[in-house]
Amino acid sequence: MKSLYDFISKEETQSSRNLNNIINTSYYAVIALTAFMIIIRYAFTFVWEHNMSNEQYWIEIILISGAIMLLIIKAVELFIKLKRVPNIVKETLSILLVVILCSIGIYVHSISHNVLTLYMIPVFVSTIFAKRWLTFTAYLVSMIGLSINTWFISQNGYLLHEESILMEATLAAIIISLAYTLSHVLILPGRTNLLISLNKESLEEEVLLDPLTELFNKKTLDLYFKTLLDTAKEKRVDFSYALIDFDDFHRINEMFGDPVGDKYLKKAAKLLKDLLPDYTAAFRIGGDEITILFGGYNAAEAKVILEKFQTKLSQLKIVGSKEHRLTASIGIAQIDLEVNQRSDLFHAANKALIHAKRIGKNQIITSDLDMYEIELNNESLNRMLNHIPIMDSVENINRKKKAMTKILVSIIHEDVIFTQTICSRLKSIYSEDYDLGFQTFPDGQAFLESDWFMTDYPHIIVMEDIMSRKTGLEVLYQIRKLPQNNNYKVFMLTRRNSVEDKIEAYQNGADYYLTLPLNMQLFTAKFKRELERTSR
Amino acid sequence: MKALSVEFLFWVNLVVGSIILILTLYLIANRLGQQSKQKKRAEYRSKVVGVWYDYLSSEKDLPGMLIPTNNLEKEQVEDILLSLVHNIESKQMDDKIYMFSNSFLSKYYRKNLYHRKWSRRMNALSSIRELHIVALLVDIKKILKRGPRSKEEFYEILHTLAQLEPSEFLDIFPKVEAEYSEFEYKKILIGLPPRTLAGLIPIIDDLPLNCQYSFIDVIGTMHNVDYILFLETRMNHHHPEIRIRALKAMIEIGHINQIEPYLHFIESENFVERLMVVRLFSKLPLTMIQTYLDELKEDESWLVRQEVAMVSKAEKQFLLPERSHDNG
Numbered sequence: 001m002k003s004l005y006d007f008i009s010k011e012e013t014q015s016s017r018n019l020n021n022i023i024n025t026s027y028y029a030v031i032a033l034t035a036f037m038i039i040i041r042y043a044f045t046f047v048w049e050h051n052m053s054n055e056q057y058w059i060e061i062i063l064i065s066g067a068i069m070l071l072i073i074k075a076v077e078l079f080i081k082l083k084r085v086p087n088i089v090k091e092t093l094s095i096l097l098v099v100i101l102c103s104i105g106i107y108v109h110s111i112s113h114n115v116l117t118l119y120m121i122p123v124f125v126s127t128i129f130a131k132r133w134l135t136f137t138a139y140l141v142s143m144i145g146l147s148i149n150t151w152f153i154s155q156n157g158y159l160l161h162e163e164s165i166l167m168e169a170t171l172a173a174i175i176i177s178l179a180y181t182l183s184h185v186l187i188l189p190g191r192t193n194l195l196i197s198l199n200k201e202s203l204e205e206e207v208l209l210d211p212l213t214e215l216f217n218k219k220t221l222d223l224y225f226k227t228l229l230d231t232a233k234e235k236r237v238d239f240s241y242a243l244i245d246f247d248d249f250h251r252i253n254e255m256f257g258d259p260v261g262d263k264y265l266k267k268a269a270k271l272l273k274d275l276l277p278d279y280t281a282a283f284r285i286g287g288d289e290i291t292i293l294f295g296g297y298n299a300a301e302a303k304v305i306l307e308k309f310q311t312k313l314s315q316l317k318i319v320g321s322k323e324h325r326l327t328a329s330i331g332i333a334q335i336d337l338e339v340n341q342r343s344d345l346f347h348a349a350n351k352a353l354i355h356a357k358r359i360g361k362n363q364i365i366t367s368d369l370d371m372y373e374i375e376l377n378n379e380s381l382n383r384m385l386n387h388i389p390i391m392d393s394v395e396n397i398n399r400k401k402k403a404m405t406k407i408l409v410s411i412i413h414e415d416v417i418f419t420q421t422i423c424s425r426l427k428s429i430y431s432e433d434y435d436l437g438f439q440t441f442p443d444g445q446a447f448l449e450s451d452w453f454m455t456d457y458p459h460i461i462v463m464e465d466i467m468s469r470k471t472g473l474e475v476l477y478q479i480r481k482l483p484q485n486n487n488y489k490v491f492m493l494t495r496r497n498s499v500e501d502k503i504e505a506y507q508n509g510a511d512y513y514l515t516l517p518l519n520m521q522l523f524t525a526k527f528k529r530e531l532e533r534t535s536r
Numbered sequence: 537m538k539a540l541s542v543e544f545l546f547w548v549n550l551v552v553g554s555i556i557l558i559l560t561l562y563l564i565a566n567r568l569g570q571q572s573k574q575k576k577r578a579e580y581r582s583k584v585v586g587v588w589y590d591y592l593s594s595e596k597d598l599p600g601m602l603i604p605t606n607n608l609e610k611e612q613v614e615d616i617l618l619s620l621v622h623n624i625e626s627k628q629m630d631d632k633i634y635m636f637s638n639s640f641l642s643k644y645y646r647k648n649l650y651h652r653k654w655s656r657r658m659n660a661l662s663s664i665r666e667l668h669i670v671a672l673l674v675d676i677k678k679i680l681k682r683g684p685r686s687k688e689e690f691y692e693i694l695h696t697l698a699q700l701e702p703s704e705f706l707d708i709f710p711k712v713e714a715e716y717s718e719f720e721y722k723k724i725l726i727g728l729p730p731r732t733l734a735g736l737i738p739i740i741d742d743l744p745l746n747c748q749y750s751f752i753d754v755i756g757t758m759h760n761v762d763y764i765l766f767l768e769t770r771m772n773h774h775h776p777e778i779r780i781r782a783l784k785a786m787i788e789i790g791h792i793n794q795i796e797p798y799l800h801f802i803e804s805e806n807f808v809e810r811l812m813v814v815r816l817f818s819k820l821p822l823t824m825i826q827t828y829l830d831e832l833k834e835d836e837s838w839l840v841r842q843e844v845a846m847v848s849k850a851e852k853q854f855l856l857p858e859r860s861h862d863n864g
Binding site: 166167170415416417418420421424425428516517518519520 | 542543545546549581582585586588589593615616619620621622623624625626
């Protein structure tokens, strides 16, 4: 199965993906260190006229330090596989260990030049954890180690070239600082590799998995959710979020005991894992609560997949009870223009889940369409029970239908107070009758750079003609070049009132041309007229 | 490189490093402070902006939360009120804003009027004018009496008086020694009530030339026939620019009582005057101006000849002449 994170790399070529998987971070570090050493070697030869022979340098510095580095990395890799030790302890201890090893090496080898630079090894080693703070800690600890070692060597007179100890230390400090800068570059591919390997068996065995269900745990969800969501938004692919809650699961625990409950939870998780397609991942976030991230799937597609899961789950028999069947209620939400944060997705899915529970459990509800239908059905039912005339209900349904047509409203004006005023005014007047999505922008450039306007929704734009970055006419010109430009209705606000200006604006595609200061009543009347036209 | 001593390198590194560190820390602290202030401003603004509009556009009583309690809130209220005055047209809203500003912001602006920083004083004057804080006129007059500290402040005071106390403005304006640009004079004159503007006519010759030009231009944009008599008196002015501006203003107004005051322009040595008079005559029936057009048909300037041809053609086709006013 492809990992969830792979869906982000859909556009990359197969070969580049393979290469990414093959090259491990530790090899990156070794390659970087060797390259770095060679550069330093030549720098010393040409700038500082160093008198160390090539052979001596290759053997003592490059080969030995490369071998030490490789050994250390392998040791650290083994060390971090230790179970029952918290990650932070493993990481910090690894770095400390490397620093101590380097200190001993330098102390023993203190007759040679430049050996103080070995303190860059901890910095490079720390990159395999792909954490910036850890690399910074390694850098700090190395610098402290360097200072102590320099002091110790100079005090005891072990160094042959005693007079140049400060020079050596200063150069070593500069080189370690450069190594620290370079290590930041190394962290980037390191981080990607770590994410790509979300599904790798080696990591599944470690901290990422919930031990009972073998689904990912909540910590993993917290770690990667934002990155996955941001990438989905950036790549403009669908992204859905499902919440699964097993119905009356506590009863199974009460009747048959926790071990039986756990057993069925494990079975259900296995069913789910078998059903989930590529680019999806399931996370156990609570007792009997499971979250699924669908990368590249919209809510309707996710619903089809989860319906299969419900069918399979209903076939799962509970030994010892003919009445009881394991069922699950599911709420699904997908990202769109308004629901695009983790909290939004969670709230939308949770709301859908609560609805699913309310209307009889063992249901799948998606946050958008299904919720609307349920609302409408409930309302019709209530009306029938309360003998409310049917005409009223039809009107109401029409109103709701009108509300189904989502209309985007963009207000582009440099005066943030004015945009907020217009926005709050329009919201308060029309939000009940129409499904409006508002967004404000400080100038035309910000608007054109946003994803907001690249949709098929009807879109009303209220903008000033003169702005510092991209004028209203420039924005208008860009919009009218779009294939679906009829979706856009433009209110141009201006302080210029000449006939020529008006003609120019209308010729470029403005639908309304209003002068500032704006007469709010006139504006809202025109806006309402446009809303009515658009929602038809 | 070997000649450099280790100690020297070490101390240079230490000093440069320390300076960079201190500067970085200072910048970071400053930036954090600014960001926190900006965040507070944005939070306050988004909290009250809707409430402000509701209050100003309805008959509701003033909600207590709108009264600013500290300088940060006062700055935001100032921004909100100025934005509403600039961008939304409503007499009721403007009146309420002026009333609020007089009651709750006058103390704040009084303090700023006497502030040691020039920018604060200038901003205060500009806001007092735009928010019509008449309660501070006494202080403004006091500053005027004492003598403003800069030419710009003096201009702002004039502008404010022109808006808020025109009678005082008429007393002071002819005595002003400082000269400003045409644009600055226009800014003052364009907002003047008609009666105050008319009050400047008797003293127009005492005003600086830039001001006279602006005054005639402003009259032109008003399209008011009451000023035709005054403009006709400018036709014989010794300064050619005044005569040309007056002709332009007449073209803007588009109405001529009598043709005689303009006839001498046909013989003018300045081609712009001849051009303007042709444009002005285009407002009259062809029968009245045919003789003069014939005379100007052979004019030495091609612009004048072109204008005459256009006027004759348009009149013959019974079409209103339409041309931009700046193509000559």
